[in-house]
Amino acid sequence: MKQGNGNKSFEDLKAVARDRASRKFDVIANVQSAEFRTVAGHPQHMHLTLPERGSSPEHESYISAVIDEHALDLICGYAHMPASYHRYCRNESKAELATHNLNAWFSDPITDKERRMFRFWRPEYDMGNYRLRSFHSSRYMRFDDEVLMDACIPVIEKFKGGSLKVASCNQSEHFLNLKCTMPSMRKEVKVGDPIEAGFRLKNGETGLSKILGGGFIGRLICTNGMVLDDWIGDPFSRKHITGVQSIGVMPQYWDDPSRFPQGNPAYGDYVHVIRKQLQQLLEQCFSEEQFERVVERLASTAHLSTTIKNLDPHSESKKRTIPALIVVGKEFGLSRNAQQNVFDALHKDGDFTQWGFANAITRTANDHSNYDEATKLEEIGGNILSFPQRMWNRYAQADWPVSMAA
Secondary structure (H helix, E strand, O other): OOOOOOOOOHHHHHHHHHHHHOOEEEEEEEHHHOEEEEEOOEEEEEEEEEEOOOOOOOOOOEEEEEEOHHHHHHHHHHOOOOHHHHHHHHHOOOHHHHHHHHHHHHHOOOOOOOEEEEEEEOOOOOOOOEEEEEEEEOOEOOOOHHHHHHHHHHHHHHHHHOOOEEEEEEEOOOEEEEEEEEEEEEEEEEOOEEEEEEEEEEEEOOOOOOEEEEEEEEEOOOOEEEEOOOOOOOOEEEOOEOOOOOOEEOOOHHHOHHHOOOOOOHHHHHHHHHHHHHHHHHHHHOOHHHHHHHHHHHHHHHHOOOOOOOOOOOOHHHOOOOHHHHHHHHHHOOOHHHHHHHHHHHHHHOOOOHHHHHHHHHHHHHHOOOHHHHHHHHHHHHHHHHOOHHHHHHHHOOOOOHHHOO
8 A cells, every 4th residue: 555654653643743733823813804915926826914813903913824725725615716717817817806806705704704714834944934724614623633643542552452553644735544454363355365454544634534434454465455434343534613713823732732722622522532433443443253244245356246348448549448447437536547557457467356456446556646646546446345246247347438439
């Protein structure tokens, strides 16, 4: 499986999270106090000026920040302005028009939710700019990666005497993905093809993911991984939502974990519930009886499933793809380039069963430059394996589209 930026130990994970946490700065502010502007000579870069304490009293110090594309998408959504229109204005040298639109809407809020959360990265250097990384409702719960790690790692480390290992982990701009396996819990799906039982945690700090926990398996032959959330126990999820929060600078977890977050009793409930759900998930994922059922189900995809037809691309237009991949591409958003990589892996392995097809998808994750996209491929592979026979047949027996039939 794809290796990330924190795949050595649980202490490494916490260290990465703490380092990132030291650069965070969050504030709840009135939207009327935000001002958008462009910088001469840099029409592609949108800037935000915001009072540091979230309101606009006299003598207030201000934050000047470059706006990340993800944050700008969220801002445009709040203003009921298509993000594509905003990009078009900037690309066509009309950035000032886009800026004027945002300032007009933010000076006269469209809804009664006039306070919003602005999430920044602090400058890495004294003279650098802040970066606005996301933009949320004032009810957004900041259950960030460092909080999740602090809440969950003690539970993971104590489970069955510390027998779990980090198989892969990555903390990116938008996601935390942690995948762990238990080397002592290993069985073969078919002769010479062993897997290890595992689980995964996922989180997002910028609104792109809930807190998620679910099943995972590690395949030892090619170090593939597959997300099997609905197979192993009951996956859990928690939304990042709480009560309305007050205007002003928000405390950061590592400043004083015992007092975080001030005035937000829902946080303690989050920690308690997540630890409880994680413990239940671990008990289910690493149950011998449960793992045996998973292996039996996977074995059926390797031995009893319909094999793929239409494997041979006869013309240049069909180069390095097959009907089954075209269907996956449409339904799971698999790009043409990704389809070609899966095609190569599928023919290299020569396993055209449901198991082989899913593993061809997840094998390409190892070579993907983006960890989050690699995880998406592992999720697609898990989805393919979850198909009942009738649904799998629709993929395996797919015909060439009419446009490519000749």
